[in-house]
Amino acid sequence: MEQNIGIIIAMCSVTCCNGLELTLEGDNPTVHGLRSLCGVLICEETINASISSSSDNDNDGSSVVLDSITSMSVFRLESPISKLDAKNKREILIGSITSQTPTLTQVANGRKVYGLLKAGRGTVRVELVKQEDCQAEFTCQVRGSYNQGREMVTSTSVVQHPGQKGNQLNNGIVMPEMSLQVFSLVHQLVSQSMEGLGKKMKNLEDKIGQLQKEMSDKSDSSEDRLNDRIGLLQKDVSDNVEQLQKYFNDKTDFFELRLDTKLDFFENRVEDKIDNNINLNKLIQLNSKVSIELAQFRTETKSDIMNTLGALRQSFQQEQGEALRSFSETFDKTLSNTSDLLSSMTSEFDLLKAYSKMNLYTVRNETEAI
Template sequence: MDRRLCVISALCLLVSCQGLELSLNRQSSALPGDRKFCGVLTCEETNIIPQNDTTDQDQDKSVGLFKTIDSMSMFKTASADSKTNTKNKQDVLFGSVSSQNPSLTRVTNGRIVSGLLEAGRATMRVKLVKQEDCEAEFTCQVRGLDTQGKEIVSSTHLVQHSSPTSDQVDSRRIISANSNSLQLLGSLQQLVTQSINSLELSLEDKIGQLQNRMEDRILELQKEVADRSGAFENRVEDKIGDFHNDFRSVSDSLERRLEDRLYSFENRMEDKIDNNSNLNKLIQLDSKVSAELAQFRIEAKADMKDSLDVMRQKLQGEQRKALRDVSENFEMDLNKTYDLLHSMDSDFDLLKAYGQRNLETVENQTETIREMLTSADLTSRCLLSDTTDLHKPQTCYSGMRDTMNETYPRYAIMTDDTLHKEILCDTKTLGGGWIVIQRRASADQNFFRTWEDYKNGFGDPSGNFWLGNDAIHNLTYKYPHELRIDMKINDQDVFAEYTTFRIEAESDNYRLRLGSYYGTVGEKPGYGLSYSNNSPFSTFDKDNDDDSSTNCAIKNHGAWWYKSCHESNLNGLWGVRELRGVHWDTGPENTYPTFSEMKVRRI
C-alpha cells in the first residue's frame, strides 16, 4: 500500500512540477580577487504541504510529499567511462544540513559549499572550480516526514557532459519527445527505490532500537548481579565482623569477670586484714592476761609466804612463851600447845587447799581465754562469709554507711520500688547511698546504641551498663539530687561532683540540668560536663545537637548531651585516645579515662 502511495505521489509531483530541484549553472564568473569557478550547483526543496488547516482529503492527496524536512545532502559520483563498472563508482559528500546543524559554510578541495535549512525550505549551493567537477554526476538527497508521520527519502541526479555539436543538438531535439516518457519512468523507478530505502532505514532504526534495549537490559542485569554480589560480600563481611565482635565481647567479659573476682577477693582480704587486726588485739589481750596471771601467781605465792612467815614468827613467839611458862604449868601448856599445833596444822592444810584451788581456777580461766582466741579467727571468717547475705541492704540512702552496725559490701544490687528495676548501690563512698547510672570499665559492652536503647537502659549492673534515661528522669525530677563521677585517668583516681543534677522528660529530649562543679579532676569553667549544661541528649538515630552541619553522635561514636559538639564523651568509643573515644577535657588538657562511674544521690 505504501509503495502505491509513493507511486501516486511521484505522479502528482511530476504533474505539478514541484518538489526537489537540482540544477547546474555553468556560466563562469568570479568576484574581483576571488578564484574563477566553472559553475554553480544548486539543490532546493520546498515544503508544498501546508502545516495547518488541512482536510482529510488534502492529506490523502499529499501522501508521499514532505510535511517536514529533516535533512538535505549533496554528493558527487565520479564519471564512469565505458570500461568502468558502475558498481565501482564512489559518492563524495559535499556537505549536508539538518535540524541539528541547520546552516553550513565551508571551502574544501576547490569547492565552496553553503547550505541552509529553515521552516519549509532546504537549499544547498556548491561553487565548482575544477572543470572535472562541472562534468561529473551529482546527487541531491532529502529526508523528512509525510503527513502520516512516515519517513520518506527523495533524491535527484544530474549528469553533465561536454558541449554538444549541432548534429547532436538536432538528434537530441528529435528524441526529446520520447525523453519525457523515459524521465517519467525514471522518476517512478526513483520513487520505488526511495520507498525501499525508507523501509531499509526504518528496519535499521528498529533493529538499532532493539539492540540498544538489549544492551540496556544486559547492563541492568550486570549491575543487578554486581549489586547482589556486593550485598553478599557485605553480609559476609558483617557476619565476620559480628563474629569478631562476639569473640571480643566474650573475651572482654571473661577478663571483666576475672577482674571483678580479683577485686572482690582484694576487698575480702582487706576485710580479713581488718579482722586480723582485731585478732592481734585479742592476742595482745591474751598476753596481757597471761602477764597478769603470772603476776597474780607471784603475788599469791608471796602473800602465802608472808602469811607462813607471820604464822611461823607467831608460833615461835608462842613457843618461847610456852617454854618460859613451861616450868610453871608444863603439863597444861603442853596440852594447849598440842591443841594449838593441831589447829595450826588443820588451818595450814585448809590454806594450802585454798591456794591450790585458786591456782587451778586461774589456769582454767587462762585455758578458756586461749580457746576463745583460737575460735576467734574461725568466728571472724564465718562472719565475713555471711556478711553479704545476712546484712544485704534493702534500700539505697545517704548516710547508710555511718548509721549501720553491720558491714555492707562496697556495691549492692537491689530492686528499687519506684523504678521497678534492679539498681547498683554504692554503700561506702562518702557515707554511701549513691545509685550508679553509668559504668564503663572495659570494652565488653557496646555504647554506640539507638535512642530506644538509651531510653530503656542496657548492660549488666555488675559490669558495664547505662541505667536508662527514663529511670534517671524518674529518679531526679521529684527530689533534688547531686552527681558524682569517679574516673581513673593516667592510673590516678579522680572525681567530679556537681551540687545538683537532673534530666528532663523525653518530650524535652532528656535535657541536662547541672549545678556547680567541685572535685579533683581539675575541670575549668565551661569544660568537662559543665559545657553540656542545658543541652538535649542525642544518639546517632536522633540528632538534637546545635551543630546543623553534622550529627555529633555519629561523628563522636557515642551518645551524650552534645552541644557543638562536646568537652566530655564518657559514652564514646572504648580504648581510642581521640575525641570520638572516652574523653574528658579539663580545660588545660584532653584526658582519656580508662574507668568511669556516674552516680546520683538524693540531697
C-alpha cells in the first residue's frame, strides 16, 4: 500500500503539482447545470513535492521541497496591444487563494472559480464557458516557503489552440488521458484515506467508551466505599447504644438490689428490736439513723448515676457527633424518667418512714399500756 501511495504522489507531482491540471476542448462543449462548459482548468499543488525553484535566491534550477503554501493564483495571459512589447504579456487575475482567505467561490465574466487551501494542499478550479477563454493561455502561480522560511515562487502555463484535441468520451467530455489516470489514482488514494480515517474514528470511539466505563467503575467504587463507611458508623452507634443501655440496666439492677437489701435489713432490725422489747428510744434513734443512711445512700447513688450517665453521654457524643443527636434526646428523656423514678422512690421512702414511725409509736403506746 505504501508503494502505491508513493507512485500516486509521484504522478500527482509530475502531472498536477506544477500548475494547470486539466483543459477541455472547445469543439465538444459539456453541459454543467444550466451552463455549457467548453473547458475546465485545475491548478493544484501539494507541499513536500519536489519542484524546480524559480525564486530570485535559487537560479540554478535545483529541486526544492515546499514546507508550506502561502498563496495560489490563476492568471489569463493577454497579448499587449503594441507589437513592440509582444514578449511581455499582460496577466489578468482569474482567482486566488491565500493562507488568510483559504476558500474561494465566485462567478464573473463567464467563469466559475472554486478555490481551497488546507492541509498542505492547494487547488483552484476554473470552469470556462467562453470559447475565447478555452483557446487562451493561462498561468498558475504558487508562492510558498522552504528550508526554514525561504520564499519560493513557481509557475506553469498552458495554452489551448483550436487544433488541439484530447481523448473524447461517448458523452462528449474531453479529458487528457494522463488526467484520467491521475484522477483514478487520486480517487483510490482518497478511498484509502477515508478507510484509515474510519479506523481512527472507531479507535477514538473505543477509547471514549473505555474512559466512560472507567469513570463508571470509579463512581461505583466510591459509592460502595461510602456505603461501607455509613454501615460501619451505624454499627458503631448501635453497639454504643446497646452498651450504654446495658450499663444503665446494670446500674439500675444494682441500685434496686442494694435498696432491697437495706429495706430487708431495716425490717429485720425493727422486728428484732420489737421482739426483744428493746428500748423504744433506741429504736427510734435507729430508725432515724437508718433514714439518714437511706437518704445519704439515695443521694450518693443518684449522684453516682447522674455522673456516670453524664460522663457516658459526653464520651458518646464526642465519638459519634451529629449521628447521636436523636439518641441524646432519647437519653435525656430516660434520665428525666430516672429522676422521676428517684423522686417517686423518695416519696415512697418518706411514706415508709412515716409508716414506720407510726408503727413504732403504736408499739410504744401498747408497750406502755401493758
